[in-house]
Amino acid sequence: MSRQLISRNPELQRLIDEGFDIEIRSGYLLIHSVPYVTSSKQVACGVIVSELSMATSDMLDRPSTHQVHFIGEHPCKADGSDLVQIRCQSGEFKLAEGITAQHWFSNKPKCGYYESYYEKITSYVRVISNQAKAVDPKADARTFRAREPIEEESVFLYQDTASSRAGIQRLAARFNQQRIAIVGLGGTGSYILDLVAKTHVCEIHLFDGDVLRPHNAFRFPGAISREVLDREVTKVEYLSEHYANMRRGVVPHNVMIHEENVKLLIEFDYVFLSVDRGEVRQLILHALADTDVNIIDVGIGLNLTDDQESLWGTCRVTASTPSTREIALTRIPKVDRDEELYASNIQVADFNCLNASLAVTKWKRMSSFYLDDHVEHETTFNVNLNQLSKCTH
Template sequence: MSRLLISRNPELQRLINEGFEIEIRSGYLLVHSVPYATSNKQVAHGVIVSELTMATPDVLGRPSTHQVHFIGEHPCKADGTDLVQIRCQSTEFKLAEGITAQHHFSNKPKCGYYENYYEKITSYVRVISGQAKALDPSADARTFRTREPIEENSVFLYQDTASSRAGIQRLAARFCQQRIAFVGLGGTGSYALDLVAKTHAAEIHLFDADMLRPHNAFRFPGAISREILDRGITKVKYLSEHYATMRRGIVPHEVMIHVDNVMELARFDYVFLCADRGEVRHLVLRALADTGVTVIDVGMGLNLSHDQESIWGTCRVTVSTPSTRDIALTRIPKVDRDEELYASNIQVADFNCLNAALAVAKWKRMSGFYLNDHDEYETTFSVNLNQLSRLEQQ
């Protein structure tokens, strides 16, 4: 991916042609061997780290910020005093796996922005290395050394610059070893998949045998064309094809989960249980009771008011871990009432989306991506009360 970006972006190629030692890793542009003056009037070498903003998956846009990070000591003037001209903040910045910076610099041009990355990098190099040249005229960031690109095993077909721009690549990588399963890909399941597919989860397996029908188009994220509906394909086939344009690792299984195949779920780290039948939920929970799998069950029930002028109801997220198996079973509806609510067919995309977002947020908290101050096993939202509540173990 680094080679492709360099070959399609003249500004990066120009940096290489002029001798700068650049590397692209985890959505960042790294410029190595940048000489700078230290507080004891010596010349040392550090690394400038810049975000990368993409106009298309292969072509850079204009830098989104005039700031950079720096790996090394804080650069000084030739007399050993701090180079306060660029000082912004100094602390430990864990940007991505293997990329930890110590400083954040700001060198804003008069117009307020850099037109391209060549301009941005050479501007910082001039400011930082100019003081080193005063101590040693041979000090130069243009080493003409090449760095072999690190081929990262990303599931994505293009750089995840959303994480690098936010400085959360290291946190985003916490999902990269996980294997996820979805049981049921209706309205809530499809929205949950949409959110999980945009993480670095290694594998995402989809279990559902239902055909893709016109009513699904009104409950799924995005828009489904009539041409796709006319193909007569399953929901999981459509979803796997749709997300294959962005990433690898989504595997469709055109089957329903039943007693003969339920133990296939034991090989996953997390199972999102989005089925609309109570007996399937309980089958999965009981089958996985003695495993280490975390099951995140979602459910919603919407009802017409007595005067049939409005809708009320709740959505629920219940988590079953090895320590909450028994209590989770008591909280998840088994058959009758839950299936009656689904049979009434009152589902709306915004509630499907909310239910999914609550489930995915819980998964991310359990994975350490979000701070997790409360270890609740169930969260519910009431639409008519506009109230979110949680249940925790006593």
């Protein structure tokens, strides 16, 4: 539980001051020791679980929903009948690691929304616990228990409340222990970083030895200032500094991968391969052939039409896993395609972004974040046909 979050938000401090046993974990607000009546007319204690919406990195916004989850049996009235006025849905709601609720409640105020988390929590406590007080006048959610604030170990510098609001925190946590390498931080590689950096991956290592140049500014996410370009920093130095504004664990390696250092990639769970040199691709593929490393290779091919009025071409994502090494070797280019227009640093950030998005969604399917019904080895998008093709054999 973040000390800073509590100190900056009077409504949370007010809940604590009034004796409520609150906890902030995985982007959720938990209210422990909430008395309720069971179907056998006994008083038990449950936990109210609410999303947390942030206006800034450490200031709460108004609650994004009037609903909450509940851990425990379904609360009843004093006579043992269901408290139907808050009933929404029951089941198993795996909200995050260690947070599984059994019920989903809805108690909408007359105006349609709650102005604050204090109002939301006290409203639900009142509805649920008033029935318990009718059975046991001493029943009270205000325990004045001192719960020691614990800073959560997160790669992010501020709360990831988007996942908790969407109810996918448990899925997002699947990336926690992964160590990722991105080889080649050009147009596509930089977009891969942008997307991966917004997940809970513990480490992202960047491998590229090139200096940041003006043409990179037209291929990278966001806007690079003239002052940054004038510093003549390397691409990985700039990117690691930039994403340090949001998270920890982005590690720059100001080197190109070659025969002497390719073994560095053996220690990673996934390697995104975003280079335009065929010999480098083959070096990495062969060096990792007998390892458990998953490789996701990307590539773009663009050319002018004969009349030079339009562009045509494809972007490709090929996965090489311990069980698909041989087929991947047949699909991934072995030679450079210098004759193609893309090799001249053409400015097609949209195509770079698309290629990166296909690669990252493939990674997320391989990590079981997204459902994968086809488990394809390769995906290709043809821009002139507006067609997405997949290869499963």
